[in-house]
Amino acid sequence: MRTQSGNTARVVVIGAGMAGARLAARVPGVTVIGEEEHAPYNRVLLAEVLAGRYEPDVIALPPADVRRGVRVVRIDRSDRLVHCDDGSVIGYERLVLATGSNPVLPPLRGIGRTLPDGVHPFRTLDDCLALRAAVRPGVRAVVIGGGLLGVSAARALAECGAQVVLAQQGEHLMERQLDAEAAGLLRRHLEALGVEVHTECRVRGLRCTDGATPAVRAVELADGYELEAEITVLACGVRPRTGLAQAAGLEVRKGVVVDDELRTSDPYIHAVGDCAEHRGTVYGLAGAALEQADVLAGVLAGGSPRYGGTRALTRLTLRSPAAVPVAAGAGAGAGAGAGAPGGLDLAAFGESRPLPGDDVIRLADATRGAYRTVVVRGDRLAGGVLFGDLAAVGTLARTWQDDEPLPADMSLLHLLTNDGGF
Numbered sequence: 001m002r003t004q005s006g007n008t009a010r011v012v013v014i015g016a017g018m019a020g021a022r023l024a025a026r027v028p029g030v031t032v033i034g035e036e037e038h039a040p041y042n043r044v045l046l047a048e049v050l051a052g053r054y055e056p057d058v059i060a061l062p063p064a065d066v067r068r069g070v071r072v073v074r075i076d077r078s079d080r081l082v083h084c085d086d087g088s089v090i091g092y093e094r095l096v097l098a099t100g101s102n103p104v105l106p107p108l109r110g111i112g113r114t115l116p117d118g119v120h121p122f123r124t125l126d127d128c129l130a131l132r133a134a135v136r137p138g139v140r141a142v143v144i145g146g147g148l149l150g151v152s153a154a155r156a157l158a159e160c161g162a163q164v165v166l167a168q169q170g171e172h173l174m175e176r177q178l179d180a181e182a183a184g185l186l187r188r189h190l191e192a193l194g195v196e197v198h199t200e201c202r203v204r205g206l207r208c209t210d211g212a213t214p215a216v217r218a219v220e221l222a223d224g225y226e227l228e229a230e231i232t233v234l235a236c237g238v239r240p241r242t243g244l245a246q247a248a249g250l251e252v253r254k255g256v257v258v259d260d261e262l263r264t265s266d267p268y269i270h271a272v273g274d275c276a277e278h279r280g281t282v283y284g285l286a287g288a289a290l291e292q293a294d295v296l297a298g299v300l301a302g303g304s305p306r307y308g309g310t311r312a313l314t315r316l317t318l319r320s321p322a323a324v325p326v327a328a329g330a331g332a333g334a335g336a337g338a339g340a341p342g343g344l345d346l347a348a349f350g351e352s353r354p355l356p357g358d359d360v361i362r363l364a365d366a367t368r369g370a371y372r373t374v375v376v377r378g379d380r381l382a383g384g385v386l387f388g389d390l391a392a393v394g395t396l397a398r399t400w401q402d403d404e405p406l407p408a409d410m411s412l413l414h415l416l417t418n419d420g421g422f
Contacts, residue, residue: 011300012082012090014244015098016040016066019273019289023096024064026297031090032066033082038125040064044286046128047152050135051159056125075248077266094268094300097245097256098293101238101274101284103127106144109205109220116208117215119232122153134231137161141231142219144203146173148316150235151186155318157233158193165196165227167219172199177314177348181364182385185371189318189344206232240275240282255282260306262296272296279309287312311350311401313393318344344369347393350383350400351375358382363416365389372416379405381415392416 009031013020016034024030034040038056045059067084074083075095082090103121105111111119120131135141139162143154146168154166166173172183173190187197202222206229208214218226240255251257251265255277262270262278273289276282283289288310298305352375354360359376365388374384374396381400386393396415399406406415 009090010093011096012092012094013096013098014072014082015096015100015273015275016064016068017098017100017273017289018043018061018286019100019293020096020098021061021064021066022290022293023098023272023297024066025062026294027300030065031092032064033070033072033084033090034066034068035071036124036126037069039068040066041125042286043123046122046125047156049125050122050128050132050153051156052132053159056129059125072244075244075269077248077269080268092268094270096296097264097269097271097275098273098289099241099244099275101240103234104237104239105234106203106236108203110208110214110216111206116206117213118230119206119216119234121234122149123238131231131233132160135160135162138163139230140228141165141233142167142227142229143233143235144219145235145237146170146197146199147176147235147237148174148314149237150233151190151316153233153235154190154195155193157231158190158195162231164194165198165219165229166190167201167203167221167227168197168199169202170199173197174348177352178346178385179352179373181362182346182348182352182371182373182387185369185387186344186346193318238274238284240277240284242275245271245275253277253280260308261299262292262307263299270296270299278307281309283310283312285310285312285314311403313347313349313397313401316346318346344388345386345390346388347386347390347397348384349397350381352383352385354382361413361416363413374415376406376415379408381406 011030013032016032020032021040024032040061042059048054071085072082073085080092103123121127141157141162141164143150143166154164157164172180173186204222205220206216207218208216216232219229220226242252245256246252256271256275258271258276258278262272264271272292274284291310295305295307354375362373364371370388372386375382
């Protein structure tokens with residue numbers, strides 16, 4: 001097999017995110033093509049860069065040989081070639097799609113093909129650096145979306161001294177991971193940082209200045225109320241990047257459909273990470289991306305590992321707000337930083353909302369600011385949330401991930417003791 005550039009690789013990976021970089025570290029001689037100019041980095045730590053706690057080089061992943069700043073524009077499955085926007089053509093024996101996901105841009109009035117000045121997605125290192133350059137003490141910032149990404153962005157902006165409002169459409173923060181009580185504790189902690197939190201709050205549009213380069217001035221809510229904004233962060237979720245796969249005729253539903261070998265509908269093409277859909281699930285989680293890359297590395301090495309899905313643990317750490325410069329008039333919780341509680345740790349796994357017939361065990365310690373709850377379904381752990389005190393998280397997470405029956409003679413209350421009852 002020959003290409004226009006005379007270049008053929010055994011394995012070509014499209015995408016230099018966490019999944020692509022992990023695969024390159026596990027499989028010798030992989031050719032990785034990445035759109036970003038940056039070396040691969042740990043996307044989970046972008047909020048730490050935004051807060052100024054880390055510089056970009058700190059979150060870099062182990063070195064990998066990546067063709068940076070190059071975008072693949074077409075996959076030729078019949079000749080097993082990938083065509084790039086710099087004119088190069090690379091042949092492959094196996095191709096891996098690790099194209100990741102794009103931030104969801106909500107259908108709001110004021111958002112078109114080009115975002116107004118001051119409106120920022122929060123997905124890539126470039127997004128993060130642009131946002132960090134725009135933040136200054138006292139700037140009014142509105143974060144749209146109260147999931148994990150939105151909470152992390154709001155916390156980081158508050159640490160930079162911004163006056164932050166977090167607008168969440170759902171009933172409480174981090175609805176996918178937390179029950180109402182844990183979400184209430186999280187809300188109070190954010191308010192102690194000076195973040196004004198609005199839940200059950202639907203955003204209708206953006207009010208921007210007129211002219212050739214409009215700039216955001218306010219976020220308009222469905223009830224007619226306006227939140228003044230010099231910066232608006234879109235944290236409304238992500239969508240798998242499947243354009244290349246669709247154009248190449250691969251099976252795509254929510255994501256690129258893969259089997260237990262992470263193989264697509266073309267036997268010579270695999271997919272991993274945020275773009276992949278396995279057994280009807282698109283995970284969109286770093287842990288799942290790394291686990292898939294590890295399994296695929298074994299498959300490409302000639303082994304017979306199989307991917308059966310990921311049981312992922314969500315962790316969030318909010319640092320102590322004592323040093324946060326809260327600007328005057330920052331809304332609910334403004335000025336509370338000096339007397340606020342210390343840093344906060346949160347972990348969530350599985351299903352935190354019980355079904356009829358489930359057993360629920362809760363322990364709350366208001367003095368220590370600790371909250372723990374687990375859901376037991378039959379003889380197995382279905383999920384749980386730990387807030388403040390994570391001493392038991394290791395044992396609980398292993399019990400849940402192993403999906404093994406709980407000991408019949410064990411008191412369910414022991415699940416929430418520091419050693420998990422074992």
